Amino acid sequence: MGQTIQIQTQDGNFSGYLATPAGGKGPGIVLCQEIFGVNATMRQVADYYAEEGYTVLVPDLFWRIEHGIELSDRGADFQRALGLYQQFDEDKGVQDVGAALATLRQRPECAGQTGVLGFCLGGKLAYLAACRLPDVACAVGYYGVGIERALGEARNIRGRLVLHVAERDGFCPPEAQASIREALSGQPGVELYVYPGMDHAFARTGGEHFDKASALMAHQRSIAAFRAEMGPHYDFSALWDKHCEYEFATRDVDATMATMVAEPYVNHIPTMTGGVGYRQLKRFYQHHFVHSNPPDTTLIPLSRTIGASQVVDEILFCFTHTCEIDWMLPGVPPTGKRVEIPLIAIIKFRGDKLYHEHIYWDQASVLVQVGLLDPKGLPVAGVETARKLLDETLPSNTLMARWSESEGK
Known part of the structure; x- marks a missing residue:
């Protein structure tokens, strides 16, 4: 260079x-x-x-x-x-x-x-x-x-x-x-x-x-x-929005990759899916992500924090499981079930290009909502995690059997 x-x-x-x-x-x-x-x-x-x-x-x-x-x-x-x-x-x-x-x-x-x-x-x-x-x-x-x-x-x-x-x-x-x-x-x-x-x-x-x-x-x-x-000062918020537009709206792989550094990487933490380096990440985007999300996929932004080198987004990720989603439910045939989950995206930049994405969500909640995990007797919940994120007045501690024991103490 x-x-x-x-x-x-x-x-x-x-x-x-x-x-x-x-x-x-x-x-x-x-x-x-x-x-x-x-x-x-x-x-x-x-x-x-x-x-x-x-x-x-x-x-x-x-x-x-x-x-x-x-x-x-x-x-x-x-x-x-x-x-x-x-x-x-x-x-x-x-x-x-x-x-x-x-x-x-x-x-x-x-x-x-x-x-x-x-x-x-x-x-x-x-x-x-x-x-x-x-x-x-x-x-x-x-x-x-x-x-x-x-x-x-x-x-x-x-x-x-x-x-x-x-x-x-x-x-x-x-x-x-x-x-x-x-x-x-x-x-x-x-x-x-x-x-x-x-x-x-x-x-x-x-x-x-x-x-x-x-x-x-x-x-x-x-x-x-x-x-x-x-400086220099970049509009990371606008850069990230444009990247998401190419991923989920226009579904343009080349345009998506153009928003990133020469050797970027993506890691979906719960399922360890994504790619490291241009070739592997483009392969992932082309064949297992950009064209593999259900048509009704919706991202509902809840909060955004912008730092000196990264953006942290808090999102509700919503879809109907009408196709196999390789990156989130690999190997699981479509169930037709509705899924709503809180999702955290940490996006690191180098200069005015995306360097990497670390994406987190509660995989147990996804599995409960598509019917692959019975929540009975387990400290997990389904769509309730998303609902409570939007309505903090919904009951807390419903998974804690001992919650009632502290009443009045």
Whole structure:
């Protein structure tokens, strides 16, 4: 997705990897490397943020030691990376980040404000950039090493700062974390998040300590901060409505896929149906979803929450079971029964495209309503779950045999 460009300083020139969004321009982010150089991992992170709508520049911050270093995080490479870290001039590194920001702002692909993102060594550089460099609208640092030794500079923070701290990070031990919390907690514009049980580099995909849940949460928090301070801002509500129109009204598979990123995925949680990647998801939409819903399928919206990177919809999903519904009732012949169920859709975006859908509903209620599950003696209900969602005055606790025992207590 990216290209290599040159960054000029008074001390010489060095290279950087530039990734741009599909629209050709966006707010700028300088991405500060880990101790392994501008390697495949850093380029992937840059491409990731470009897909989110940013123009991202990853400067070769080891250039003063050696140009073009790319290392892995294992074996001899790891030991060499530690040696490079010990040679690294932090102050010069911050100056080089400033040069990268200046270069980025001059690029036609950069539109609007600029920020800094960093991991490990880059995490501290992101913090120092927030303290020392002008026009850093937002800085985000992941498991920065040595921030506790520069807390005296925190009073100079100009923009927004987000720090992600791994609770079990050996490079940022408990006493260091305590110092960071004491110095930064409560400071305006600063957010500090600690990830329980996580070790250093929990967000490095493929790394020894990678944890997907924590990485996803940290990324969402990072995007929320960048969006709030720098944009870009998209109408997620309208984008989701258009996607649903193609799915359920016009039933146009190609148009549906066009609303999504290059490699999206859909997961209907109760039945584990959907698809991962363009080819599998299009196959699913074409043969098992878009053309496989009953003609009277109706989506009744009840609430919608719009976040920095996602939409959460609360819906009543209603249909008559007049055809086999592969994604909800796979292998079940039509029963002719009416079904009404509450459904939750969590739709994540990257930039102005849908990235994934997580869809939840009560499968037991569906099975009760089509006659495949006898609710007698079981803590499940049929259409009553939908009815009570619309009418909160309907009785509560009807499945609790012991409810009457607490009367008057």
